[in-house]
Amino acid sequence: MTPPDWSVWDVLLTSAVETLQTTIAGTFLGALFAYPLGVLAASNWTPVWVHLPIKAFMAFVRSIPLLLLALLFVSAVGLGPFPGVLALAVHSVGVLGRFVAEEIEATDPKPLLALQGTGASSLQIIQHGLIPQVLPQMVAHLAIRFEMNLRDSTILGLVGAGGLGFYVFLYVKQFQWQKSGVLVLAIIALVFAGEFAAWQVRKRLI
Amino acid sequence: MSKEMVIQIENARVEMEGRTILSVDQLEVSRGERVAIVGNSGSGKTTLMRMLKGYVPCQKGKVVVMGDVFPIKDPKKMKTHHRHIGMIHQHFDLIGRETVWQNVYHGRLGYVSLVKSMLGICSQRDLQICAQAIQEVHLDDKQRRFARTLSGGEQQRVAIARALAQEPTILLADEPVSSLDPALSEDIMDLLVSVCDAYELTLMMSLHLPEIARKYADRILAMKNGKIMWDGSSDLLSNDRICEIYEFMGTNGVVNGNGTRASRSAFTWPYGWQGQPLPGS
Numbered sequence: 001m002t003p004p005d006w007s008v009w010d011v012l013l014t015s016a017v018e019t020l021q022t023t024i025a026g027t028f029l030g031a032l033f034a035y036p037l038g039v040l041a042a043s044n045w046t047p048v049w050v051h052l053p054i055k056a057f058m059a060f061v062r063s064i065p066l067l068l069l070a071l072l073f074v075s076a077v078g079l080g081p082f083p084g085v086l087a088l089a090v091h092s093v094g095v096l097g098r099f100v101a102e103e104i105e106a107t108d109p110k111p112l113l114a115l116q117g118t119g120a121s122s123l124q125i126i127q128h129g130l131i132p133q134v135l136p137q138m139v140a141h142l143a144i145r146f147e148m149n150l151r152d153s154t155i156l157g158l159v160g161a162g163g164l165g166f167y168v169f170l171y172v173k174q175f176q177w178q179k180s181g182v183l184v185l186a187i188i189a190l191v192f193a194g195e196f197a198a199w200q201v202r203k204r205l206i
Numbered sequence: 207m208s209k210e211m212v213i214q215i216e217n218a219r220v221e222m223e224g225r226t227i228l229s230v231d232q233l234e235v236s237r238g239e240r241v242a243i244v245g246n247s248g249s250g251k252t253t254l255m256r257m258l259k260g261y262v263p264c265q266k267g268k269v270v271v272m273g274d275v276f277p278i279k280d281p282k283k284m285k286t287h288h289r290h291i292g293m294i295h296q297h298f299d300l301i302g303r304e305t306v307w308q309n310v311y312h313g314r315l316g317y318v319s320l321v322k323s324m325l326g327i328c329s330q331r332d333l334q335i336c337a338q339a340i341q342e343v344h345l346d347d348k349q350r351r352f353a354r355t356l357s358g359g360e361q362q363r364v365a366i367a368r369a370l371a372q373e374p375t376i377l378l379a380d381e382p383v384s385s386l387d388p389a390l391s392e393d394i395m396d397l398l399v400s401v402c403d404a405y406e407l408t409l410m411m412s413l414h415l416p417e418i419a420r421k422y423a424d425r426i427l428a429m430k431n432g433k434i435m436w437d438g439s440s441d442l443l444s445n446d447r448i449c450e451i452y453e454f455m456g457t458n459g460v461v462n463g464n465g466t467r468a469s470r471s472a473f474t475w476p477y478g479w480q481g482q483p484l485p486g487s
Contacts, residue, residue: 114299117259118372119289119316124323128312132303 004185005178011167012186019163019190022081023150026088031142034093038100045104055101061094066152070161084161088149099141103134136205143201150194154187164190209236212376212408213258218267220257220432228253228432230267235408237375240399242423242440243412246452250432251412252296255378258410259293260284272375289316292369292407294379294398298361300368302354306345309353309364310336313371339367342401359390363397370401377402379411383418395422416448 040046041054069090073083107130115129157165164183171180213235220228228250235241243251256262258271260278269276271287278284292313300309314332315323322329340349343363348356353364362382369377382398383391399422402409413419419426420440428436428443428451436447 110295110297110299111301113261114293114295114368115301115312115315117261117288117291117293118313118368119285120312121285121315121320123320124315124318127324128304128308128315129301132301136303 002181003178004182005176006182008167008171008179008182012164012182015157015162015164015167015183016186016190018081019150019153019165022084022088022156022161022163023146023153023194025085026153027092027142027146027149029085029089030092030145031096033089034096035100035138037093038097039104041097041101042104043101044107044109051101055098058094058097058101061090062098063094064091066091067155067159070156070159074160079160079162081162084153084156084163087156087161088153091152092145092149096141096145099145100134100138103137103141104130107133140198140202140205143198147191147194147198151191154190209238211235212237212272213410214268214270216268218257218264218269220253220262221265226432228257228262230254230434233427233434233437235410237408238406240402240409240422240424241411241427242419242425243410243427243429244414244416244419244448244451245412245429245435247414249429251429252380253432254429255293255380255410255412258376259291259378260287285316289372290375292372292374292377294362294365294369294377294382296381296384298358298365298385300353300361300364303352305350305352306340306356306364306367307336307349310339310349310367310371313339313368316372335373336367336371339370342370342404343367343397358385359394362386362394366394366398366401370405374407376408376410379409381412381414384414391418398422416443419443 037054037058041051041058043051045051066087070083070087073086077083077086111133112125112129115125120128153163153165154168155165157163157167158169160166164187168180168183168187171177171183211234213233215230215233217232218228218230219226243254245251253262257264257269257276260276264276272290274283274287278287301312304312311328311332314328314336318328318332340346343366345360345363345367348360353361356364362385377398379398383394386394395418398409398411401407409423411423416426420443423440426436426438426440426443427434428447430451435451436443
């Protein structure tokens, strides 16, 4: 892999941007569904016939390996970053939704009861009591999920779901190790940057 | 002319898991009274207040609070009932990640429509009431601080301001000074009594220390095993009666296991409320 062949910088740039875009879209699309589902999956807020099926669904989604999910979506919608986005989103729903549910279940109920005692309605209790208590952890989990998705999205290319991984695999197949080495370095740099960003978010919130 | 009754209880029973945990034969509290409820842990003080607030259902008997006959089934009526009864919780129960102002504003939620509260729209009146409540508890300079960064005494002041923002008629204080040191406890009790006088509120507070009850209440209810054992003016609660209620003996405050009454002369309150002796001891 050494010395790295920097002539692929244009491929590196476009594929790194594609990986980043896939990660952002996949994480936020997943969060869009994970948060409401997570609230519904909290056993202290919803009846058993609501939270149990949702928890089971999220566990099922989590149990499917990400690469398998990506393969399924590649065969369903074709090659490119879009199946990668879908795979990350579905996987994030399973993981993030569970974090949200657990965070809500661990909330101190006494301040919520105190809010009820002021005459607040259920939605007002959620807005003024529940969300302020769980929001920092929720955002921190989102940051961690983003970092993990960034790492995962780099290998999604192996199954044709675009991004850096796709070109790494392409150059490896052509025995162009120096070129693939440059892309591997880019993956490492991206993962470090993602981890730094998540750490910064966590530091400010918790 | 007789005073208006805000609380009327007749033969009320609260049961939990087949066991009667509260049994009140007769209790009437009139507007503006300052009532202290004393008794051991598990004597039913908190249950009585939670029942009045509507948190705990009363299975038998008649309970009328501010004209509302229990059980209150209509959610709208329950909301109004909650608004009229402010409650100060033992552990303050504030939202630690919100500011003092936001916590006090929570007291107004019962008056604000859902849409307005979702959009964060506050009426001029709400702003005025919150500002006044914060001023009453002397926290003007800390209204932008997060509640979790405040000391115990300051958090209790926020809890009082939140209850005041509800514009209540009755204020229930569940062991308001149990988490505070003696000096701070006196400050909080002075504040509580002064705001109740200023707003003509009926105050019901559960307390562990009979000395505080005597100092700050007009009337004392002494509870034991879920029943009111004594109900009268705070001046009339004798040390013998306190001994009987708390089942103490000796000078070291050792809990009497066999229920023998301690002699009045031998009784000293084990927690030493700022070294103030009991009257007549």
